[in-house]
Amino acid sequence: MQIELRDPNKIMKLSRLGSFHQSKLSFLRSFLSEFKDWDYKRDLFNLDQNGYGEAVYSFKKKDRVYSLVCFANEIKDEERSDRVIATKWDAAFTLHDGIPSSDDIKRLKDEVPKQEIGRLSFKELTLSRANKSVRVFNHVVESLSEGNQPDLDLLSKVGYLYRTTAVYGSGKFGLADRFRIKNREEINGPFRLEMMLVYLVRQFTFDQVNHVAHYKNPKKAVKLDKQICKNLGIGNSTGLGMAPFIVNHPTLLNNWILSRETALKKIREIKVVKKEESELFKDCVKRSLKNITSWNTDSEYQQIKIKSLLKDVEQFIEYIENEFDFKTEHPFNKIYLWLEKNSCEECIEYIVSIMMEPYNDIIKPLVANMSADEDKYFNIPTNRTTNELKDIIGTRYSKILKINFDQKENYQNFWFISKNKEEPRLADRFEEHGSELEQPLAIARDIKKLYEKLLSIKDNLTIAQFLSVNSELRHVVRRAFIIEKFPYSEIQDNTISKNIVPIDMLRLKLSFFGALKFDPRSDKWLRICMFQGAPLPNELKNYDEQWVYKTIN
């Protein structure tokens, strides 16, 4: 039985992309899988009794070493801010390529805590900073120092001791360019070194909290229980900075979505599902209910989505337990069709993610396809013709072409780069100044402009001829030739409409990271949790791959 890949016009709508969930394809899970047999070590732990100082953690295999260098600093409560405008953080981190020398650590101590205004070198791969959840951190210190374990209810409400507010890589602030390391086999997957940084930061937060508790009361203090550690992750506050990434990297976006879609197609095509596979799937679905019921948010928008997700997943469990027979042929195809008919988008994508759990043989090869050689597709094939371009746009952007951009609400917003922080922002073009400096992120509008221009041309020109007098459309001409080869490279939605929900763009990216418990704090930023339930570094050599569905929080 041949199943078609799902239609990009449906899947690449923002409401659907904003319903994606973590899966076995997610980068933090593929990172753990890749690095599970590396040697983990805490190389340096030089903190004072208040937990301030330096620490180094590493992963090593043969001659390759990656070292997380941590700097924990004292800051005043009023200086602590998750906003990108902050200038001080409780801790700052960089992932160094190799073993840092004492000179490196000295250099990094001057630069890393400065973050965006510091300068890194080609020897550093990623950069980040994090703030304590003061309420949780202090409570844990207090409890441990008195010889007690912390209140699990409080921990469960937050889910982490620290949250990062940015993780940078790929050449930012002097960090190593991707091309320097792209041939390393172990990082043949997107954001793998960013995931390593976050994972090692998580371990630092446990070591630091134990250290501070010990010095507070050396005679009575106990260590944070390992099971409790496992159920804590690292929080993250994410704003609009992440949104343009998926527009600016079309081939990469395609490869992420195509891998997911290919996985679904192959799973739907399985004729006979083994009992252990169906049992694992059902077990993950049932256990995952805990992830939904412990998903806390004040966002009404997200609460509605969670409520309908919970209702639909419960209904789905009822269906597979009482009505469905896995002995039927192509069971996952039947399940998928049932979901399309009976469930909300959030639930469909949730179950699609869980369908991947039993199938390492399908997923592993796909993980290797999730990077992209973007430069390869940058050049425009200028010997092609305007008629060909017209056909590509008519086929690939058919829904986009129906949007009426003469209506104010369809071009109400514009994307710009903030002068203060050099970060992307979204604003109402009729209320805020600066729309003349709009970033090229209104792809739907510009594609439609290009199409209308092409319709107005009588002759069949070469693209070179067309561009010589239409250079203002060059950026979308390039994209159209990219989507011809990469059908999932474009968001099939209007990114400047009055009704855009930018956090849908963030959720898409974060789901591929492997984030859990999306907690929108507005329509423009959200908090998430990463690695909650993940094995600790010294457990990596033999861990339960379905840990995501087995948290106790």
Place this chain on the structure above:
Amino acid sequence: MRSLSEIETAVKRASRAVGFSWGNSEEVGKSIRQLELFGLQGIKNLNKYYKDKATKKFEDLNLIRETNESSLDAYCPVILGISFLDQIKSVENFKTIKFKKIAYPVIFLSFLSRASEISGKKIYAIFDQNEMLLNLNVNISSNFLNQEIPEFAKEIKIKFINNKDNFSDSDWNSLYKLAENTFVEESESLKQGAAGAGLTDND
């Protein structure tokens, strides 16, 4: 040290700021990144050019012919470069292409380098006393490595070099003879058992 990613982004934004379209600015970002990777002064020259551009008028050449001469002080190296890239399939048929009066020729070179990759042919360029070989965007060889690159070229001549060996047949044969010393003479019995042996080739 600035990373190439920082260079590309800053160049793209600066190019947009001086009036190029976003699509053209993306091209400039990519080209200057490449120049800096090759160790040539891309940022320095682009910066100077964008300052000059604020006060002087440069000509945009949109259609490239075999001989091109600017009617103003000089051609804009960015538009010239992009036109060259876009028209590579037609200009590679010219025997020699001449451009007279080009501002900041090194900026134009970055596009020629990319054009060399697209066409799959090396490009030989000569301006004033400077010679360079643009080698499929893998590197640029020149005879002015440690000299300041001029801010203006009176004339640039460009030739596409057809793919051919850099060595003579006798050099090759002599080297190949040496390589043959790693081979083993096959015995008759082994020859009998090799692929296709024992069958008629007319089956």
